Amino acid sequence: MDIINALVAIANYVLIPGMAYGSQLALGALGVTLVYGILRFSNFAHGDMMAFGTTITILFTWWFQSMGLHFGVLPTALLALPFGIGGAILLALGTDRTVYRFYRRKKADPVILVIVSMGVMFIMNGIVRFIIGVNDQNFADGSRFIISAREWKEWTGLAEPLALKSTQALTVVVAILVVAALFWFLNRTRTGKSMRAFSDNEDLALLSGINPERVVAVTWIIVAALATVAGVLYGLDKSFKAFTYFQLLLPIFASAIVGGLGNPLGAIAGGFVIAFSEVTVTYAWKKVVTYLLPESMAPDGLVQLLSTDYKFAVSFGILIIVLLFKPTGLFKGQSV
Amino acid sequence: MLYREAGDFKTSYAEDNQTFPIKFDRWRYYVVLAFAFLVVPFIITDYWANAIFVPFLIYAIAALGLNILTGYCGQVSLGTGGFMAVGAYAVYKLMTAFPEVSIVVHVLLAGGVTAVVGVLFGLPSLRIKGFYLAVATLAAQFFLVWLFNKVPWFYNYSASGQINAPERTVLGVIVTGPATEAWAKYMICLVFVTVLAIIARNLTRGAQGRKWMAIRDMDIAAEIIGVNPMRAKLTAFAVSSFFIGVSGALFFSVYLGAVEVGEAFGINKSFLVLFMIIIGGLGSVFGAFAGAAFLVLLPVGLKVLGVDILGWPTDIVAHVQLVIVGGMIIAFLILEPHGLAQLWRLAKEKLRLWPFPY
Numbered sequence: 001m002d003i004i005n006a007l008v009a010i011a012n013y014v015l016i017p018g019m020a021y022g023s024q025l026a027l028g029a030l031g032v033t034l035v036y037g038i039l040r041f042s043n044f045a046h047g048d049m050m051a052f053g054t055t056i057t058i059l060f061t062w063w064f065q066s067m068g069l070h071f072g073v074l075p076t077a078l079l080a081l082p083f084g085i086g087g088a089i090l091l092a093l094g095t096d097r098t099v100y101r102f103y104r105r106k107k108a109d110p111v112i113l114v115i116v117s118m119g120v121m122f123i124m125n126g127i128v129r130f131i132i133g134v135n136d137q138n139f140a141d142g143s144r145f146i147i148s149a150r151e152w153k154e155w156t157g158l159a160e161p162l163a164l165k166s167t168q169a170l171t172v173v174v175a176i177l178v179v180a181a182l183f184w185f186l187n188r189t190r191t192g193k194s195m196r197a198f199s200d201n202e203d204l205a206l207l208s209g210i211n212p213e214r215v216v217a218v219t220w221i222i223v224a225a226l227a228t229v230a231g232v233l234y235g236l237d238k239s240f241k242a243f244t245y246f247q248l249l250l251p252i253f254a255s256a257i258v259g260g261l262g263n264p265l266g267a268i269a270g271g272f273v274i275a276f277s278e279v280t281v282t283y284a285w286k287k288v289v290t291y292l293l294p295e296s297m298a299p300d301g302l303v304q305l306l307s308t309d310y311k312f313a314v315s316f317g318i319l320i321i322v323l324l325f326k327p328t329g330l331f332k333g334q335s336v
Numbered sequence: 337m338l339y340r341e342a343g344d345f346k347t348s349y350a351e352d353n354q355t356f357p358i359k360f361d362r363w364r365y366y367v368v369l370a371f372a373f374l375v376v377p378f379i380i381t382d383y384w385a386n387a388i389f390v391p392f393l394i395y396a397i398a399a400l401g402l403n404i405l406t407g408y409c410g411q412v413s414l415g416t417g418g419f420m421a422v423g424a425y426a427v428y429k430l431m432t433a434f435p436e437v438s439i440v441v442h443v444l445l446a447g448g449v450t451a452v453v454g455v456l457f458g459l460p461s462l463r464i465k466g467f468y469l470a471v472a473t474l475a476a477q478f479f480l481v482w483l484f485n486k487v488p489w490f491y492n493y494s495a496s497g498q499i500n501a502p503e504r505t506v507l508g509v510i511v512t513g514p515a516t517e518a519w520a521k522y523m524i525c526l527v528f529v530t531v532l533a534i535i536a537r538n539l540t541r542g543a544q545g546r547k548w549m550a551i552r553d554m555d556i557a558a559e560i561i562g563v564n565p566m567r568a569k570l571t572a573f574a575v576s577s578f579f580i581g582v583s584g585a586l587f588f589s590v591y592l593g594a595v596e597v598g599e600a601f602g603i604n605k606s607f608l609v610l611f612m613i614i615i616g617g618l619g620s621v622f623g624a625f626a627g628a629a630f631l632v633l634l635p636v637g638l639k640v641l642g643v644d645i646l647g648w649p650t651d652i653v654a655h656v657q658l659v660i661v662g663g664m665i666i667a668f669l670i671l672e673p674h675g676l677a678q679l680w681r682l683a684k685e686k687l688r689l690w691p692f693p694y
Contacts, residue, residue: 123666316478
């Protein structure tokens, strides 16, 4: 029995990665949920918008690095982030002008808009591959660890290591800042209030003199910014590959739906639910169980419920259960 | 001038309701069939069969199936790739378990198995619709691919995890396995396509098709006039999955011969077939063929143009292809939501009035 070591092992392998991944998913799901709330369709192109914003950020990061510009212990990518956001905003407003506005005017079915966004997804995917190719790109720099495994052992004398990567801490901090800013914006400013009104009841909002084009444009700007931040954080934490971002779309959708589409609070909760269940189900619990049980009962196998290849299966399992039993999500969202 | 109803007198109700009411169309249809059955098999080469004709025919079956579900019954599905995989693995298990039974029977049985699986995954459609249903079928896609990868029973415990089609014959001609000749591949697919297309046409214009369309246009109104939504939706899932299962079975046994599930039946296949029916035209049998032809020819055409003529690197051409397909989807949904089939219909209408359009 060694409860402290067991707790440290859980913190190291489940809690910290889960928190970081959960923040990334929550930021992504917030974007999906905002588009759903205001524009009333599910944006399949979100993953590729993340990829596009990240691509621009990476290009600027490389440019800054080649000029010898660094950001101290923090990754240079943070300096390049505003430019990435700017690029993503231009792209989002551009697609809205050329594509989505047409369907909005025509009051097309949501399903048509979903299929349209798949088309947009393919185009963005092609553009990203054009610019940066399909290979892995690593663009993290600055210091790697806040607490490295060796330092931890020296400080505490415990057998179990604990490592905190700086990107993981950064992810959580940035996510909290961004979410706080977003909620302040939605609840306190005039534009934010008009957005919420528009999302609640479009006709009433129009009657009270809210300009729909302005609301939509502001939504796209926020969504593009959120997508880029989420994409860059994910890229810093893992690595950037155009195809992973497309796959990331699935857990993001799952988070948004589990939390309740159109509900920002739900998106955040959903992101953490999905992230923690993915991490816990695919984590090999052998270490923790060995610490907790007496030695005679130590397990032989890995005590892993599913291999890590199938972490997407977890989000879909949760998704199906929620869709069948509570289609509006954990927090009351909108139902189609 | 030739393209007129005038002078072509119908004397029975059946004649009045035929698929091609205009004589010229009827003859054109017979000529196309005769050409496909009697001329193409003698001139077809390996390249033409493998690059164009066989994939076109097989995708046409899949597109017909998805069109029944999405185009006629209005249920969006992103699980096509997964259902094709069900057909492929069913036919593989049947082929290896009962080698003495004809492959044609196996392909049809594989379609039946897929229909059952399709109904199972269609059950959520009773509670959810639109985008949520799309996500649920997407889950089917991932779950099925995962299942076929994970359970060794499905690939007979082979070390590579691949399934390979053993050699089977129809009327003494080898149709599966590596020794198959181009014309045999082409003929077996052609026979299946022709029969299934006739079935699809007759199902969709009969009572069943009208029920599906009623559900698609407005489910509550359909329920009030006496269409049972549960039965209509589940039959649509069953028939559609049957078609898709047959196409998956042919795709594996006749076309590829050896399949690794994630690669051959991944999510991209689902998108591909969905795009086929959008570009071809939702709710139209001709549209399924047009869309399949278009999306099979597009990569071949782009490769010939980009790589062979302009000398671009292959990967750039692949990226361009993505952009073009995405652009086509958006353009078709803006300019012509009913796809190539509607363009074809308009052209025929114009031709019928020409040269005196008043």
